[in-house]
Amino acid sequence: MPLTIDKIKELNRLIDIFFEKVGRKERLSREILKLMDECVIYLYPKIREWLENTREQIARDIKKKILRKSAELTEIRKKSKSEIIVDYVDWEMIEENGKSIIKPAYLNIMERSGNLSRAQARIEASFDVINPLSIKWADKYSSELVTLVGKETKAGLREIVSHGLDKGKTLQHIARDIEATGIGLNEIQTGSLLKYGDFLDAQGLKGKEYLDKFNKYYDRLQKERCELIARTEANRSVNEGYLDSLEGTEYEEVEISSAFDACDECLDMAGHKYTRDEARGLLPKHPRCRCHWIVVPEKRKKPKEPEAEIPEVKLPGWEPAKTTPEAYAFAHRELVKEYGLVDYGRIDMEGINTINEELFRLVKKYNIKVDNLGSAQGLTKRVEYLFRHKTPFSTYAITFYNKAKNQISLGFNEFWWSTSIDRKVLKKSMQKCIETGFHKLATFEGVVSHEYGHVLDITKKVSSQLEVYNYWHDTDKIIIKNTFGDYANQEPAEFFAEAFCNYEAKNLPKKEMGFIANIIKKYILK
Numbered sequence: 001m002p003l004t005i006d007k008i009k010e011l012n013r014l015i016d017i018f019f020e021k022v023g024r025k026e027r028l029s030r031e032i033l034k035l036m037d038e039c040v041i042y043l044y045p046k047i048r049e050w051l052e053n054t055r056e057q058i059a060r061d062i063k064k065k066i067l068r069k070s071a072e073l074t075e076i077r078k079k080s081k082s083e084i085i086v087d088y089v090d091w092e093m094i095e096e097n098g099k100s101i102i103k104p105a106y107l108n109i110m111e112r113s114g115n116l117s118r119a120q121a122r123i124e125a126s127f128d129v130i131n132p133l134s135i136k137w138a139d140k141y142s143s144e145l146v147t148l149v150g151k152e153t154k155a156g157l158r159e160i161v162s163h164g165l166d167k168g169k170t171l172q173h174i175a176r177d178i179e180a181t182g183i184g185l186n187e188i189q190t191g192s193l194l195k196y197g198d199f200l201d202a203q204g205l206k207g208k209e210y211l212d213k214f215n216k217y218y219d220r221l222q223k224e225r226c227e228l229i230a231r232t233e234a235n236r237s238v239n240e241g242y243l244d245s246l247e248g249t250e251y252e253e254v255e256i257s258s259a260f261d262a263c264d265e266c267l268d269m270a271g272h273k274y275t276r277d278e279a280r281g282l283l284p285k286h287p288r289c290r291c292h293w294i295v296v297p298e299k300r301k302k303p304k305e306p307e308a309e310i311p312e313v314k315l316p317g318w319e320p321a322k323t324t325p326e327a328y329a330f331a332h333r334e335l336v337k338e339y340g341l342v343d344y345g346r347i348d349m350e351g352i353n354t355i356n357e358e359l360f361r362l363v364k365k366y367n368i369k370v371d372n373l374g375s376a377q378g379l380t381k382r383v384e385y386l387f388r389h390k391t392p393f394s395t396y397a398i399t400f401y402n403k404a405k406n407q408i409s410l411g412f413n414e415f416w417w418s419t420s421i422d423r424k425v426l427k428k429s430m431q432k433c434i435e436t437g438f439h440k441l442a443t444f445e446g447v448v449s450h451e452y453g454h455v456l457d458i459t460k461k462v463s464s465q466l467e468v469y470n471y472w473h474d475t476d477k478i479i480i481k482n483t484f485g486d487y488a489n490q491e492p493a494e495f496f497a498e499a500f501c502n503y504e505a506k507n508l509p510k511k512e513m514g515f516i517a518n519i520i521k522k523y524i525l526k
Contacts, residue, residue, distance in 0.1 A: 053098075157178075232288060247276065256274075366525070368456060
């Protein structure tokens, strides 16, 4: 079946949308990986503090017990000496200390992850981590972590004692070695450290030289253990917080995203989708895993049908002005605030009436006037904060906002508006913008309503509302271009202005007409 021009265009459009969606996933993944790295930096000193406290507690307990009279040892002769040493340590206190450090850290990370999850899912409310689900998880997994690490530390301690006994050392001598050397590592790391100590002995190193090398190697091993725990637990708590924040929302599914340098097992999982309940406990897959969840927007519950558009208002008694003073008097009376300035500069009567009529309709409908009105060049000669401001040649009209005085000035470029010939050139320029997809309207009224959209936005802060920003941020750029014009992709403020002028011209699909109508009702007409 041959490809037609229309089919090729549609195929290209679908390809563009596909790559936009791929780009969205990459952006979400980058945000989460960045958060994970930040959480590792946050968690690492917490883990180090906990393991250092563990080391000090072990050394203190063993020293306290070993230096007591040997009569106390007679009751436990049946145990191996390595078990005797391990039993001297108050492991319950060590676990309580670890839990008091790890649990708040878990909750802190889960809160940050939950807020990121909600931002990515376009949910306005922030995530409250002090909820039964999150607290129960943090309590359970902090207990499991400290128990596991304690078990590994016990195995490492047994390795130290067995090594000392093999060398013919007494328990008192071993206790002094434990206090002076590295403890708090797992069994494999401890074995490696002890072999390195034997190697240094064989080299004939003693005293400070021996201790410097031995302690340097111990610090490296401890750093590796802290980093391993921090990375693994940061991943675990980030992913759990991400899922917790979606509870009770319309998002039903999540998808696994893997880092670019992931292992084969993780790469095989990439792209797999799970319900929130199925996803719990699946990540991390292994120590230092960097796989993470991202929301699946396609699986949101069907949104409520948008409401109908806002009805038009009838303009009582509009008649075009016949003289410039009459046009200026009308603008002073109906369009600008009290003590506002009107100066249309070189714009002729036809141009002034075109602007006044459309602006009059909008002001009557939305009841918001401007502070100053006229040509951009006329205003820059008379308004103090606009004095000698250069209006770009390509600008049809411009909205000035002076934050210090809280004033909005609406100016129309004389180059495009002064005479009927200028306006014909403006019409051709707007038509070219439609052909390229930059704008969707080629009317003078559309330019006026676009700028009035900026007036409404500045007054009511519409584009900074999360609902509007999320729509602009999350919608494919190709879709925005095809619906509102590519100029709407510039920034949220331009998106709302373009959406508003197309809404006023009834130049949008039904769904988007309803969406903009709801935004106007919610944030402007409330």
